[in-house]
Amino acid sequence: VIENDLRRVLGYSMINQIGFMVVGVGLGPGMGVNGAVAHAFNDVIFKGLLFMSMGAVLFRTGKINGSDLGGLYKSMPLTTGFCIVGASSISAFPLFSGFVSKSMVMQAAADQGHLVIWLMLLFASAGVFHHAGIKIPFFAFFAHDSGIRCKEAPMNMLVAMGLSASLCVFIGCLPGPLYSLLPYAVDYQPYTSTHVLLQLQLLFFSALAFIFLKLSGIYPPELRSVNLDVDWVYRRMFPATVRTVVRAVKPLKDQLLGGGRMLVTWMISELQRHHNPQGIWGRTWLTGRSVLMAVVVLGAFLLFYYY
Template sequence: MNSVIPFLPLMLAALAALFLRGWARNIIMLAAPIIGGLNLLGLEHGVFWSMEFMGYALEPVKVDKLSLMFGYLFHIAALIAVIYALHVKDTTQHVAGLSYAASAVGAVFAGDLLTLFVFWELLALTSVFLIWARRTDRAYSSGVRYLIFQVLSGVLLLAGLLIFAQVNNSLLFTDIGLQHEGIAQVGAWLIFLAFGIKSAFPFVHNWLTDAYPEATPSGTIFLASFTTKVAVYAFARAYAGEEILVWIGVTMACFPIFYAVIENDLRRVLAYSLINQIGFMIVGIGIGTSLALNGAVAHAFNDVIFKGLLMMTMGAVLYKTGKINGSELGGLYKSMPKTTILCIVGAASISAFPLFSGFVSKSMIMSAAVKEGYDYVWLLLLFAAAGVFHHAGIKIPYFAFFAHDSGIRTTEAPKNMLIAMTLAAVGCVVLGSFPAQTVYALLPWEHKYQPYDVTHVLTQLQLLFFSAAAFVWLNLYKLYPPELPSTNLDADWLYRKLAPAFIKRIGCSVYGVYASIEKSITASIKQIIQNSYDAEEGKPKGYFARLWPTETMVVWVAGLLAAFLVLYYI
């Protein structure tokens, strides 16, 4: 089978979507991810395309099992997202979405750091239009903040790869690690931080919770599928086994739970949940064994499907009602029963119910943690798993479709939305029920793992049972945080509140000094003017107030020029 460059079908479709309209554009958009996915079947492992640039060997397209797994995933995600967005008539969204998907595919097949950098930046530039396409003031502001973080990540990556090119005389994208000496260690850390920003590490994660909820309903599906998963892929490729990732990952898995529980915007709840799930993946990469790495990439694969499903159901709610806050919703199961059922499937998957996709991947990571002696990490991940069930498994469907009856009556989501959600729901069930024939068959590393043994199933069912019981008890006794109209800040308080207040105080101080100096100078000038004017005679006084003939002024000018020339040559 003759194959083409992996990202080319999606990129050409984006170009076609710029000019085509109606059914012609829809057919091209649907065909691109299908053709692109089939194209991957013909790719052989190894360097597909190589070249030389400024004395460095570049491999713009390199194929192995890891890149192929993410390549298949991104084409599936692109197909589902395109179907979900077919009713949208906005050319900007279609072009940006397909270009964004093509950039993600290009990034995971990049065999060198320079090519990775190019697609890294394209990810930022194409995705921000999915936020701005909502065309609200909040969307524009969030998009700018989002772009700042993404460009910062690109700058760090560029600085790191330049250092590595200088030290190693190579730009090939292989295992990097943090165990270097001298300037090479600086380069390794810069690349690490670049990947960390795109993975939404703690304190640099607010670009995600800030921007994703402000994107368009269909744009959010693209956003939730690509950027963070490219970063997870990059970490698996370059920093597998770095123990610091274990502790960063477990922090990511735990802290979003507290914010998600009190958050009113249900899409923002899912944004926090996305960070939580990435935390599991980062832990697996940090542990670095075959089981852990397989668990990390398998969970990335499954997460795109079930998180996409949940984002799609909330997007459908927003599209039909114009509301997304839990305090304003409720009772929608009467108007949107199909969307309700599909949301529950997504909730069961993210909560890792047996026979659903989250169970077969999350358990791999937790098993690897126990096997490698990370007992405290396992306990924290267990807590994080219970928290996921609370804020995503229960809170999302409960407050959107049940809870109090908001009185909103609408109709079901458009057919293309329902089709896309159904495909994702079927994927959640198939991946969870037949992992060996689906997601496990794509895993890059050798593995022997059976998720459905008595220990795993009983442990997870007990966890889910007690977590559900806790939710019911808290609700009955009015202890569960209510859905209130509010804006919650976490680390973004530093640049939304502290920084503006600090800058304002400095600005006031500088302005005070400036005003004082200006006042002093003005008073001095007034005094000079007053001293040179005779109030009694009503005319100027003093030597310089006299009237001088033209000849005298020429002499003064000539003298000043002569003095200037002497000073210049001295």
């Protein structure tokens, strides 16, 4: 909710959507797995549409932070419309693709009696509507007028967004072709009065809460700031810690290397001293002395063997 970078907002929403898929798989074969597979397919389309719309905004304005944008619906009306379609799909509005798959996962949880899981999914649905379904199009294209006047997105971007938006609407209105591709037989009707009314109530009251928080000044404003997340640990803290440790142990490393060189030099000199022609192992031994040493070694062996 407080993230200013709209691309990162979409990244956080991806965690939410993957959570629905994981829950669907966890609910087991049948409606749960079908819902997870269908939602994975739909998520690729509507999440890609949202990323493309934000990419078009970044391409035309050079900005992606919510605090720097606003009022772009005047300059980019088609991109605004496509983004709203993607936001409606990720929020699971009826007649959009997200509704026909997300509701399947929630129905599977309800049918199996997992009340807590169902309530958590309900809360997650309201959450994604707030931080992606409303926040992305509102702060990018509406909200305050940033004064930015730019061209509409290029034709190739508009075509790509148009195809994705068409798929979102087509699958939402006619889910049968998608259901026929799922791994298990589908015995589910998304457009019943119960499903539609429940989802519309959820979305209506979520939107009402957003409006109330916004008008009352409680909703966090879009500030020009950087919000730290766990990625800061491995992107900044860990490399900085490694550099600090390396600087701290560098004098010790030099001492260890110097001591190692001295030890190696001493060992080489000792080997040379004993094995050169004047050393004890380099001199030529007489045959009698060699025989005497062999007798001594064999005698010692016999003593240890018998006693």
